Amino acid sequence: MAFDAVQLRAAAQQFGRRRFLGATGAAAALAFAVHLPAAGAAQAAELDARKITEDPFTLGVASGDPLPGSVLLWTRLAPRPYEPGGGLPAVRVPVQWELAHDERFTRVVRRGSALAHPEFDHSVHVEVRHLEPGRAYHYRFRAGAWTSPAGRTRTAPHPHARPAALKLAAVSCQAYHDGYFTAYRHLAPEDDLSAVFHLGDYLYEYAVDAVGGARRYTDRTLPAHFARETVTLEDYRLRYALYKTDPDLMAAHAAHPFVVSWDDHETENNYAGGVPENGVPPEEFLLRRAAAYRAYWENQPLRRPQRPDGPDMRLYRRLRFGTLAQFDVLDTRQYRSDQAYGDGWRVPGPESEDPSRTMLGAAQERWLLDGWRRSRPVWNVLPQQVVLARRRNVPGPGHKVSMDAWDGYPAARTRLLDGAWNAGVDNLVVLTGDVHVGYALDLKADFDDPDSRTIGTELVATSVSSGRDGVARPANWENLTRANPHMKYYDGRRGYLRVTLAEDAARADFRTVSAVTTPGSPVTTAASFVTEAGNPGLRPA
Numbered sequence: 127m128a129f130d131a132v133q134l135r136a137a138a139q140q141f142g143r144r145r146f147l148g149a150t151g152a153a154a155a156l157a158f159a160v161h162l163p164a165a166g167a168a169q170a171a172e173l174d175a176r177k178i179t180e181d182p183f184t185l186g187v188a189s190g191d192p193l194p195g196s197v198l199l200w201t202r203l204a205p206r207p208y209e210p211g212g213g214l215p216a217v218r219v220p221v222q223w224e225l226a227h228d229e230r231f232t233r234v235v236r237r238g239s240a241l242a243h244p245e246f247d248h249s250v251h252v253e254v255r256h257l258e259p260g261r262a263y264h265y266r267f268r269a270g271a272w273t274s275p276a277g278r279t280r281t282a283p284h285p286h287a288r289p290a291a292l293k294l295a296a297v298s299c300q301a302y303h304d305g306y307f308t309a310y311r312h313l314a315p316e317d318d319l320s321a322v323f324h325l326g327d328y329l330y331e332y333a334v335d336a337v338g339g340a341r342r343y344t345d346r347t348l349p350a351h352f353a354r355e356t357v358t359l360e361d362y363r364l365r366y367a368l369y370k371t372d373p374d375l376m377a378a379h380a381a382h383p384f385v386v387s388w389d390d391h392e393t394e395n396n397y398a399g400g401v402p403e404n405g406v407p408p409e410e411f412l413l414r415r416a417a418a419y420r421a422y423w424e425n426q427p428l429r430r431p432q433r434p435d436g437p438d439m440r441l442y443r444r445l446r447f448g449t450l451a452q453f454d455v456l457d458t459r460q461y462r463s464d465q466a467y468g469d470g471w472r473v474p475g476p477e478s479e480d481p482s483r484t485m486l487g488a489a490q491e492r493w494l495l496d497g498w499r500r501s502r503p504v505w506n507v508l509p510q511q512v513v514l515a516r517r518r519n520v521p522g523p524g525h526k527v528s529m530d531a532w533d534g535y536p537a538a539r540t541r542l543l544d545g546a547w548n549a550g551v552d553n554l555v556v557l558t559g560d561v562h563v564g565y566a567l568d569l570k571a572d573f574d575d576p577d578s579r580t581i582g583t584e585l586v587a588t589s590v591s592s593g594r595d596g597v598a599r600p601a602n603w604e605n606l607t608r609a610n611p612h613m614k615y616y617d618g619r620r621g622y623l624r625v626t627l628a629e630d631a632a633r634a635d636f637r638t639v640s641a642v643t644t645p646g647s648p649v650t651t652a653a654s655f656v657t658e659a660g661n662p663g664l665r666p667a
Contacts, residue, residue: 299559308649323385325560620642
């Protein structure tokens with residue numbers, strides 16, 4: 127049984143802020159709040175998997191974070207996914223896995239077993255090593271008499287290999303209650319994607335009513351426990367179960383390896399580091415953050431170094447795809463300063479422009495800049511969450527900017543862009559989510575001077591479903607495009623972003639769907655842009 131919000135508050139008060147913020151206190155408070163075993167506790171009993179009478183693979187399979195000789199495989203056992211514990215008793219369950227060259231599994235190259243622990247909600251994370259670089263594999267799991275759907279994954283190229291091209295997709299913001307995940311239906315069959323980068327808001331904490339919000343189900347009724355905001359570990363686990371039973375999301379995970387990073391809604395809207403959106407005590411919020419981070423790791427194809435420690439989780443990490451591309455996956459939420467001027471769109475001023483303000487935190491910022499100095503690939507790609515380029519809401523004086531985006535942290539943005547330039551990063555591509563629209567933006571050395579040098583490009587992936595159907599030209603299209611001459615494209619429809627990196631250029635295709643409040647809408651390429659290697663700046667393809 128997971129604690130409710132009242133019990134979380136009691137836990138926070140019992141341990142106290144000073145003790146909670148210490149490493150031992152954090153671990154103790156988390157164990158107290160979510161019933162995790164203490165160090166040295168006896169192992170849970172083991173279930174004979176042959177006694178599982180219902181399909182435990184209702185949440186599908188996934189893979190992630192491809193390395194040259196390794197893949198990460200994921201599943202979570204949940205015969206009844208909308209029930210606490212997924213319908214399984216609080217015991218360990220043995221799970222077998224296979225990795226093969228072919229989809230019929232006649233040429234199995236690796237197989238093994240793992241234990242699905244109740245402490246991790248019966249999730250399984252298998253790191254398969256000693257594989258061939260740059261090739262596709264097929265995988266599946268077994269538990270008792272049950273076999274999972276098969277998935278397809280791919281290792282990264284050899285560190286010294288230079289692929290002719292690398293194709294990837296970027297997605298973000300998938301509010302279940304705002305519509306269907308139709309973008310994934312079209313993304314799943316895309317050929318030869320090396321990875322799908324999820325840029326945040328995989329899950330929303332908001333209530334989902336009995337008919338699934340804008341989905342307006344007529345053939346099912348969702349349980350009442352979804353009709354409240356997520357606060358406890360049990361809340362977050364159940365909400366992931368709701369999202370992961372979506373067939374289009376399941377198909378995309380099975381088809382491609384994912385590289386995931388969070389934004390705010392996986393925990394709470396617009397939180398900043400340890401500061402919650404609303405005025406709850408910080409120690410109470412950190413207990414909530416610990417629950418959210420744990421459920422995130424349990425439900426994503428992430429490796430062991432990303433496993434959280436209480437309310438802390440190192441999500442920023444680096445992936446290399448031969449000598450063609452380096453990906454520095456950022457976390458712009460966990461370490462940032464609080465939003466200036468109370469958040470929202472505000473006139474910038476001394477508070478937002480304070481040079482001590484940080485978006486990444488000192489350690490992550492140093493890690494990024496050091497990595498750039500040592501970087502040799504053709505393309506440096508920065509998957510992150512909130513818009514990096516300047517966005518004024520109207521032309522002329524009196525403009526406002528978003529305090530939650532990098533506009534609210536301009537000194538940190540300057541450090542980042544200056545760091546890229548000083549490190550000799552010639553081909554910087556930033557991948558962004560968050561705003562439920564598609565943008566193509568040039569990153570300027572001086573945003574006040576359109577003729578200043580272009581340091582890189584920013585490609586903003588629209589939402590999968592958040593914001594409901596959307597329109598090609600939102601109400602602020604004219605003002606935003608006039609106020610920001612470095613903005614080359616703006617579209618308010620749902621969809622995803624497809625990016626192809628080659629030796630001489632990068633191409634971005636903005637893929638949009640006409641509606642998400644009804645299922646099955648077609649997809650179209652709304653616009654395509656190219657930036658040349660060594661000559662940054664976006665041009666229509």
